[in-house]
């Protein structure tokens with residue numbers, strides 16, 4: 001995993017509502033974008049055609065629809081997403097082992113000849129959630145660390161390739177599930193930047209130090225005056241830190 005370059009490990013979240021806005025944003029990177037996230041807003045707004053168009057540009061796609069339903073429904077949805085040929089997609093670990101296993105089985109069953117298997121990633125606890133929300137609203141009485149580690153172990157048991165978590169959770173997850181169990185980490189911010197709705201955050205440099213395999217970066221790049229320059233700066237700073 002870690003033989004990928006830093007640039008290949010940065011997933012830019014295309015959180016815009018239309019195909020035009022997504023393609024205009026992508027064009028601003030002049031071919032330097034390797035991996036993007038298509039989430040609910042863009043997929044519900046633009047549908048499958050945006051997936052095809054991004055694939056034609058040679059860009060890898062994390063399709064972030066966070067499936068969470070009964071096992072049969074999630075399995076059937078996973079079958080459809082597999083046919084889209086994306087690099088990775090996700091389900092909520094909170095749906096349970098049977099639901100995750102059904103998704104995994106349907107991926108295997110629906111692969112076209114020669115198709116690379118999409119990575120199946122489980123969402124642990126959203127990075128917009130802190131321990132206070134976990135305890136007082138969601139009703140989970142455990143520490144964030146305990147519940148995220150527990151969810152990561154469940155995901156591994158169900159045969160998933162990795163989990164979405166805060167970079168802060170990565171050392172525990174790797175300790176519990178092994179170094180090869182992938183961690184995809186949003187909640188990335190500059191130290192003095194706007195945190196928006198994110199609660200459990202780190203800088204890009206810290207995320208890679210903690211051992212994240214991929215970081216997911218949205219507004220910090222997409223709302224910058226010059227998104228391509230912002231991406232370059234992140235890549236440069238992380239590489240500099242790794243060399244030191």
Ligand SMILES: O=C(O)c1cc(=O)[nH]c(=O)n1[C@@H]1O[C@H](COP(=O)(O)O)[C@@H](O)[C@H]1O
Nearest residue numbers: 013064125126127164186187216217218219
């Ligand atoms: O699954 C995700 O990608 C995800 C999980 C999570 O716990 N937190 C989280 O922020 N995300 C996504 O990561 C992106 C983060 O965007 P920014 O906060 O703008 O960097 C958004 O598209 C979220 O939907």
